[in-house]
Amino acid sequence: MRHPADFPLADPFALPPLVSSSADPTTSTSPLVAAQAAPLTAIVAQDQGGVRLDQFWMGQAEDLGVARSRIQSWIKNGLALINGSPCLRPGRRLAPGDRLELRAAVPSPGLTPENRELRVLYHDDDLAILNKPADLVVHPAPGLNRGTLVHRLLHHFPELAGKQAGGMDTARPGIVHRLDKDTTGLLAVALNEPARLRLASAFAAREVEKVYLALVHGRPRAEGVVDAPIGRHPTSKTRMAVTEKGGKPAHSAYRVLWTAPEDRFSLVQVRIASGRTHQIRVHMRHVGHPLLGDPTYCPASFTGWQDEVPGLSALLRRPMLHAWKLGLPHPRTHQPLSFVLPPPKDMLRVILAGSRTTQRVGLTGMPGCGKSLFLAELAALGLQTWSADKAVAELYQPRRDGWELLRRNFGDRFIPDPEGPVDKHALLNALRETPRLRRELEALIHPLARHHLESFWQTHRTHRVAAAEVPLLLETGWPSDFDLIVGLACDPDRRRNWLLTNRGWDANLLADVESWQWPEAKKIRACHLVVANPGTRDELARRARGLVDVLQWLRRQAVRRVLARITALVTPEQASDSNPA
Structure with a gap:
């Protein structure tokens, strides 16, 4: 049993109650004076003038679950009175102050107590506070004379059906x-x-x-x-x-x-x-x-x-x-x-499930650090992956958006054949010779690549995690597109030797390409996580598995943070309207 806290209530609101049929209808605060076992009586309020008789009783008796057709049938059978006289017309318009009576009330079924779970948070001789579950009707209604909360109440609180119940409504005992x-x-x-x-x-x-x-x-x-x-x-x-x-x-x-x-x-x-x-x-x-x-x-x-x-x-x-x-x-x-x-719990589960988003991981690093190999290892582990280099290569295909922009802005300088591919060798040499041209080209192509990335996120929005390799992720100002940035670090001499030996770069090209990026130390410091490339494919695959485990752990931590946040908002200590979260 849990006892209530003791503090005054602010801004209380309420439902209009049902009162006993013995009350004087001229002084009652509720328009509905009698409930199911006795005739229903009411007085038409000032703002209800002009309402149809059947609509009025439908609204007043909505808690009884009575269909409008049944109320119309009662009226046509002379069981509705207006100012003491029977009225047979369901569509009769009412006037403020009319005294109404409906003599056919829903019969109270005999209720059988049911020994089923009842979650009682507090009770004493006068009052019980319950935790009502979902999928449970509070009280009987026409066509529903078992399986309600009232049936459970009668088992756990038999006094509701005893002499001490007094004149309590036999169909809805204790329900306020x-x-x-x-x-x-x-x-x-x-x-x-x-x-x-x-x-x-x-x-x-x-x-x-x-x-x-x-x-x-x-x-x-x-x-x-x-x-x-x-x-x-x-x-x-x-x-x-x-x-x-x-x-x-x-x-x-x-x-x-x-x-x-x-x-x-x-x-x-x-x-x-x-x-x-x-x-x-x-x-x-x-x-x-x-x-x-x-x-x-x-x-x-x-x-x-x-x-x-x-x-x-x-x-x-x-x-x-x-x-x-x-x-x-x-x-x-x-x-x-x-x-x-x-x-x-079901509400909390909806909050947690509905809060899930794709964990967007960015992979970056210096030229030759092994980004593409590492991305391939992540793909082998089931992650959805994207490569900026591959995206740009697609954009440069004939008649694609990047190709069209190059053709429109530079004529045949980089596309000598009107139907042919981009001359990437000529394009690279021009970028090395003219910094202004490089900045102009980046302004044209980077938005297209970013749109390509956004389409990738959208396509894979139902996946828990996806990774994108972007060599210039930090330099282009794209960090906001990612939840986590992972930097791949590699021994500088080893990666440079690899570029010179396997890519055919020379020292000047290597220096030029590195100059277009942040210094390696600055780039690594800006990343959330750093993975060291150990130099072997097997060890790189092991590092990829380790990263996947870390990403899963981070997702779980994010779930815990959401749960802690919601819990703090709805617990008694924090649930004060005077200081909302």
Whole structure:
């Protein structure tokens, strides 16, 4: 058993409660005075004038799960009264102050206690605080008379069905507020009728604080308020919507706590000042950021990125919504109680999986250090690889973009045959002789090579890691394209001898090419990791395997950092609205 923290609540919000049928409808704070076992009575509020009779009762009785067609049938059978007189027309428009009665209420089924798990966080003689799991309906409804949370409550708290229950609703004993079937988190239950009445009064007086955590598509602005009425969707009976007419007032205030890479989705806290059906789901959709995993209110246009993250779609089995914080006065002592419940594992798994991005590794080094061989070893180990030299060679193929630019800017100077290849020997000599020409050519070709690299990242965006060899990575100002830069170091004399012997370079060419790059010491210092080329292919392959292990370890560390970050945001010590992360 965990006892609540003892501190006052700020900005409490509440749901309008159901009150007993014996209450005076002229003084009740709720338009719905009686629940399932007794006739429903209500008074039409000022802002509900002009609403159809059937629409009014559909909205008032939405918690009962009654279809609009059934309500229309009751009305046509003379079971609806307006100011004491029967009305047989479902489409009758109502006037403010009309006194309504609906005599056909949903019959309360006989409830059988069920010995199934109930996660009780706190309880005493008057109150229980539960951790509701996903895929669990709170109370019975037409067509659902078993397997609900209420059935479990009756087993674990038999007093709810005993004499001490008093006049408690037999279909929903102890229930003072609800969570949707797939919403997880904190739920308060009254264990006797006096406690239920006091909690209902606290909800009506907005002495109850309710804050949710939600994962929503995209990055909303840092914080916002949604003040938009909610009612039945005009064309879909199973959905709710923001409506201009006939809707109930609904107020939600959200704040962004964290956003995933590439602004894929965000973790937001949502404080509600009302408790309409599907309120948070409808309001976040209304502002353009529907919940992840919500098949009802999230259009397919928002979900395309999910298929690019391996395994994510399989995790999104429900709308990502969790009742995170609950504060209320104790029904007997009036002591302020406050509870914070971190999100469930499935929500954390979605955060971690959805945060995954391709680990982009850049490989650089001086001429002759073995970059190409090392890249080949990484490819042999299953990494996706890219080479800047190969990309430029492709760009210089006839009629390709690099070839076209050379032809357009320099005529036949480097492409003597209008249909032939680039004369790379002439191009290299010109670059050595004219520094200005080298800078001009770099300004033409480097953007094309970088676009080629961006296409590579995009093509392999579902892979955990990819590597690109870029000799001038640091000199060209591309580090922002990479998560990690690896420098390949080699004994200077050995690599120079290799270039002179195997590439046919002379000392002057070697000096010129090295002058186009940073000094070796500066280049190596700028890298995140350095791999020494030992001089043999077998040993180089072993170093490649070692790098792959290091990269995997770094990815795991990144996951741990994300988990630690989210945990810090949602734990009781850090979950204060006065100092959001």
